[in-house]
Amino acid sequence: MARIGVFVCHCGENISATVDCGKVAETIGKLKHVAYSTDYKYMCSDPGQTIIKDAIKEHNLTGVVVSACSPRMHEPTFRKACAEGGLNPFLCEMANLREHCSWVHEKNDLTTEKAIDIVRSQVEKVKLNSALQPIKVPVTRTALVIGGGIAGIQSALDIANCGHKVVMVERSPSIGGHMSQLSETFPTLDCSQCILTPRMVEVAQHPNITLYTYAEIESVEGFIGNFKVKIRKKAKSLDEKICTGCGLCTTKCPQKKIPNEFEQGMGMRPAIYIPFPQAVPNRPVIDREHCTYYIKGKCKVCEIVCPTKAIRFDQPDEILELEIGAIVVSTGFDIKHADFFPEYGYGKYKDIIDGLQFERLASASGPTTGAILRPSDGQVPKNIVFIACAGSRDPAKGIAYCSKICCMYTAKHAMLYKHKVHEGKAHVFYMDIRSGGKNYDEFVRRAIEEDHVNYIRGRVSTIYERDGKLIVKGVDTLLGAQPVEIVADMVVLATAGIASSGAEELAQKLHVSYDSHKFFAEAHPKLKPVETNTAGIFLAGACQNPKDIPDTVSQASGAAVKVAALFSQSELTREPLVAAVNRSGPPMYSTCVGCFLCQSVCPYQAIEREDFKTRDGKIIKTVAKINEGLCQGCGTCVALCRSKSIDLQGYSNNQVYAEVVALLNEY
Amino acid sequence: MKFGIYPGCSLTGSARDYNESVFALAEAFGLEFTQVPDWNCCGATAAHNLNKELSLALPARILALAEKNGLEEIIVPCAACYSRLVVTRHELKKDPELKNRISEVIEMDYRGTSKILNVIEWIDKYITPKLDEKLVKPFNYKVACYYGCLLVRPNKVLGYDRAEDPQTMDIVMRKIGAETIDYPSKTECCGAGLSISRTDIVSKLSGKIIEDAEHRGADAIIVACPMCHSNLDMRRPDINKYWKTDFKIPVLFVTQAIGLAIGLSPEKVGLKRHFVEVKIS
Ligand SMILES: Cc1cc2nc3c(=O)[nH]c(=O)nc-3n(C[C@H](O)[C@H](O)[C@H](O)COP(=O)(O)OP(=O)(O)OC[C@H]3O[C@@H](n4cnc5c(N)ncnc54)[C@H](O)[C@@H]3O)c2cc1C
Ligand code: SF4
Ligand code: SF4
Ligand code: SF4
């Protein structure tokens, strides 16, 4: 026989100003099965909690309804109080009289009536509650960081410095990401390589970090604290332990005409190559797609010249299987290239380049050792045009969002150009200048006022080539929409930042959401910006949306803290509000008929198969089983199951039905 | 297969040269046209500036007539007519209610089943496959293909070629031996319908296109639209007066160029009707 206790809180005056709390307690007290009912000014206070604890003992309560604020606020408080009073915490429910009633209604009888209804429905529900035990899952204290840009580097170092093991997987031959390609960085103009390289080296040397470059994620299974990850280490075609990184092979390789990715195609590299001088690890890989030996079956020059005999042409890809507790996704971004723009010639004009190409031109380690020379003929451009928002903020032809970084890097580019070509003229076409950030607007002002960059507010309609010059036709909307025509030597497009290639496939492997632009999606845009909707997988950097280095690094540290917090316990405790497939004795075992429709709809891959076998191992029946570690309690499977074999613990069909019936019936 | 032709007003008027070359080509390749019977004005620039329903009803009537007469494909040599017809089909396809209303207005059942081909599509489909065997006089000239506005725009509706840097006409011209130049004025405005009301604007805009083509060393400008042709050819004296120039570059319809390449006489393809003398033959 149920014996329910009801505790009505005034929440100071938050509830009692419009709800007659005394009347609620009195009315509810008369209901069948309610053994005790009272009201109090602050239920969450120490004396308030004591009232609950005492009543549980005194009245031998089998269930408690605290009628107060939102369960988001104080459910843990009251469940804990109940546990201290000797009641299973999951036999405590909250009726939300504040957000659902007192705050949204005037003071009158109807408001009090509604409050009574809300409490009644919870009384009916709690009668059907059962005692549940929290779920414990073990934690493997090793983190996986996917992507070795500045985001991944920061996260990995932070986690490793907390004393935890980290595995970093980077798909290119070196870590460093886009930051390694940048010349100088806004808003301070410090050299990107100089601040990045030491951190790259730290990753390689950290005793807690294992680095796999030229490697990709093959598959991810499991759940928070217990992921099983397969990594494909692509064959580098050499023995890394023997190779000394002398680089002799890279200078002798006869295949030298491969567009250099690191130089954004503005230089060539051999088939066996180290992507850039500061690469970590500083060892070459053979690009099998372009190597003459793999294409034609002969060459092997590198093998002949290698002083340590490190080359291994028959090296296979290697698959590693790792146990991982938490994952940080930091796969970064790409940019749209000039061939996206029909109005600017589909990439056919050599002197129309993108922002990353300009970074390489301006970089001391770049193809021109830092001189701004135009790609077509190596001349110094006297007149240069930068076009901001190229392809951005244009739902009709490009993409709708603002990439956030390009206003700043365009100001930087114009400034760097002026610093290097004093007599040159720099023009910037822009829509708005978006320079929010510490010292950011000052930086743009500096470009305009001190370096005399000509900012023109307006769009460029077309660019074409005539007599070796680029004719840039645009409009100046601050001068009454006057057409502007600039005869330029070079044009730099500040193209949109887009999701990195393969982001969608990776998101699907990880079972995390991504947005319509294929950027990884955070669990909550404000309150959970580094979490994904899959427990134990976190985000860092530009893989979520284009961001600059300070934002990237902050988020990367945030993700690291989340991982460290997870690793601070050896076991995870989870609320048992998960689905359960019913079980009974033989010969039924369960009403589940084994159709496994539920398996196909579960967004978290939480449904497994369980076999019931005879003693000699013959399978009698296979039914669904919920993996409690993975289930997020969304209830999709419950709604789908045709034989009604699944129920959500704490929110069973019967409980919800009882709530609804209570609301529909008079009392 | 029966296929239809919708000439529109210009092919029977100011662009008789175009008309003659289209028919000459058809004849040479053994193709036969049926003119859409009882055809009417497509509405041109005027209708869609005044009344949307009218601007859809006029082309819809043409299309309904084509359907009624079993014409599965109709070729529309004029780029403006082509645009009006395709836009109408697009609008009526996405709005069935509008389609019913227009059907009532034209007192005919419009279904949208006839395929609409512009002149390049028609050439691609029926001429190019047999071009090699008929080619007798390769068109060994440097040409600037001028597409104008309506052949490739609006891109979302037509779904034809690339709006900013179209290629289809260039490809056809290269097939008959021409060298096509890459130039940015391919789809710049020629002044279009202002030809009559504001000749000065046409002179200015068309002049820029001609200058660009001549500057880049083209021997001829190739077009596929009567309006473009009249602005670049018939308005040449105005253009030269406006710019104080002496542009002599001839303007040919793509069908005329092909006609010459397969050995048809200049008269046969209407070249004698041009204002700017065509020394090419
Ligand atoms: C032209 C330009 C100029 C800029 N200038 C500045 C500046 O001056 N100041 C500033 O603050 N910011 C600047 N930025 C922004 C800066 O580049 C980014 O903030 C930063 O690179 C983001 O770092 P990240 O690690 O998130 O991504 P990335 O640098 O893109 O690194 C991602 C890494 O993940 C790897 N990866 C991708 N996919 C996978 C996969 N599936 N598996 C394994 N590894 C993968 C990539 O190979 C790469 O190494 C600029 C950006 C551009 C485009
Ligand atoms: S020559 Fe041999 S040791 Fe030197 S970098 Fe190449 S593979 Fe390594
Ligand atoms: S075998 Fe391949 S990588 Fe080695 S030298 Fe020849 S082309 Fe270069
Ligand atoms: S950051 Fe500036 S240039 Fe980039 S999309 Fe936004 S407004 Fe345009």
Ligand code: SF4
């Ligand atoms: S409740 Fe949701 S997450 Fe849990 S097993 Fe069912 S469908 Fe999967």
